[in-house]
Structures are given as C-alpha cells and as structure tokens.
Amino acid sequence: MAGDSSPAEEFWEPHHAASQPGTGGPGPVLVEAVGALTPGDALDLGCGGGGDALWLAEKGWTVLTVDVSATALARVADRAASAGVTDRVRTQRHDLDATFPQGRFDLISAQFLLSPVPFDRAAMFGRAAAALRPGGVLLIADHASVAPWSWADPDTVFPSPDELLTGLSLDSELWEDVRAENRDRVSDGPGGQRATVTDTVLTLTRRAEP
Numbered sequence: 045m046a047g048d049s050s051p052a053e054e055f056w057e058p059h060h061a062a063s064q065p066g067t068g069g070p071g072p073v074l075v076e077a078v079g080a081l082t083p084g085d086a087l088d089l090g091c092g093g094g095g096d097a098l099w100l101a102e103k104g105w106t107v108l109t110v111d112v113s114a115t116a117l118a119r120v121a122d123r124a125a126s127a128g129v130t131d132r133v134r135t136q137r138h139d140l141d142a143t144f145p146q147g148r149f150d151l152i153s154a155q156f157l158l159s160p161v162p163f164d165r166a167a168m169f170g171r172a173a174a175a176l177r178p179g180g181v182l183l184i185a186d187h188a189s190v191a192p193w194s195w196a197d198p199d200t201v202f203p204s205p206d207e208l209l210t211g212l213s214l215d216s217e218l219w220e221d222v223r224a225e226n227r228d229r230v231s232d233g234p235g236g237q238r239a240t241v242t243d244t245v246l247t248l249t250r251r252a253e254p
C-alpha cells in the first residue's frame with residue numbers, strides 16, 4: 045500500500061498489535077455459504093485473524109487476504125505457513141477506502157468489515173462487484189446486534205437486511221440469487237462469555253455475461 049498511514053491504519057494497526065494472534069476457525073456465515081461452491085480464487089476483505097482464509101485454503105481455494113493492518117497480515121501468513129498452505133494464501137495490505145486489489149475472483153467475502161473509522165463501503169463494494177467473475181459470489185456479513193463485550197455503541201441502530209442492501213447501491217442488473225437476511229448465532233467472548241447475536245447476511249451471485 046503506497047502513501048502515508050491512514051486513519052484506518054492508525055486505528056486498526058495498534059488494535060491488532062495489542063491483541064493475541066487469532067487461532068479461531070472460519071465464521072459460520074462463510075462456511076454455510078461457501079461449503080457447496082467449487083473452489084477457485086477468493087478475496088477475503090478485512091481478513092483480521094485469518095480463520096476464514098485458512099479454512100478456504102484448506103478447502104482448495106486460492107485466497108488473497110487483505111487488511112489495513114500489517115500485523116494482521118503477517119499473522120495470517122504465519123498461520124498459513126504452519127498449516128502448510130502458503131501456496132494458496134497471499135496477503136496484501138490496502139486501506140480499502142483508498143485502494144483495491146487487482147484481479148478477478150470467484151468469491152469475495154467481507155465478514156464484519158466494519159470500522160469506527162468511517163469509510164465509503166458503497167464505493168468499495170462497487171469495486172468488489174467489478175472484480176467478480178461471472179457466476180462469482182459476493183458474501184457480506186455485518187452485525188445486526190451488539191455482543192455485551194463489543195466495542196460498538198450498545199445504542200447502535202443497525203440497518204435491516206434490505207436497508208443494508210439498498211445502501212450499498214449495487215447495480216441490480218448485475219446480480220442473481222440475491223439474498224438479504226438476518227441470522228442468529230451464539231458468539232463466544234472474553235472470559236468465557238457467551239451471547240446470542242444477530243448478523244445481517246447478504247449473498248449475491250454475479251450474472252454470467254450476456
């Protein structure tokens with residue numbers, strides 16, 4: 045990533061550096077959506093600890109992981125080496141508010157790519173749409189409720205699935221099999237805490253070219 049550090053990097057790099065390296069597995073949204081797909085090229089936007097990327101690589105996907113934090117990416121690379129999947133996991137640092145990776149993908153996943161640092165998600169998902177091959181899947185998971193241990197403001201009002209989809213301003217002509225829904229899951233937090241939280245999940249398949 046070229047240029048000076050951005051507000052996103054200034055927030056997220058110390059956040060990751062102060063956290064223990066991730067050891068977790070993939071998120072349930074990803075597993076459910078991707079389990080039946082034929083492996084190809086995947087792009088993991090805001091990869092965090094890398095549990096999704098490792099799982100995808102172990103399933104045979106070639107994964108480009110992107111994050112604004114160099115620490116997060118170095119840890120994903122370490123995990124890929126330990127798992128013996130370095131040939132299928134690449135890392136690239138981007139502030140996705142400013143730059144987007146080159147390439148075309150069969151799957152673009154953005155799992156909880158949310159930030160207290162404002163960024164233009166509609167513009168970023170527009171770039172993601174353009175980077176999907178025909179038949180490729182765009183999978184987005186956002187929070188629809190706040191876990192008690194979350195840094196998010198407990199008074200946050202989350203958009204409904206339809207509001208989230210509309211807010212991304214994706215060109216409806218490009219997509220088929222569009223699903224926008226809420227899903228509950230049990231989440232584990234620090235100190236053995238558990239809570240049921242709700243996610244908003246958007247799944248869109250890019251139409252084959254006419």
Ligand SMILES: C[S@@+](CC[C@H](N)C(=O)[O-])C[C@H]1O[C@@H](n2cnc3c(N)ncnc32)[C@H](O)[C@@H]1O
Pocket residue numbers: 052056057071089090091092093110111112113116138139140141154155156157158159163
């Ligand atoms: C809430 S975490 C989610 C991590 C992971 N996808 C997961 O499901 O656990 C958000 C991630 O997005 C990254 N991120 C936030 N803003 C970003 C930006 N503008 N560009 C690139 N990555 C960003 C953060 O560093 C962090 O790893």
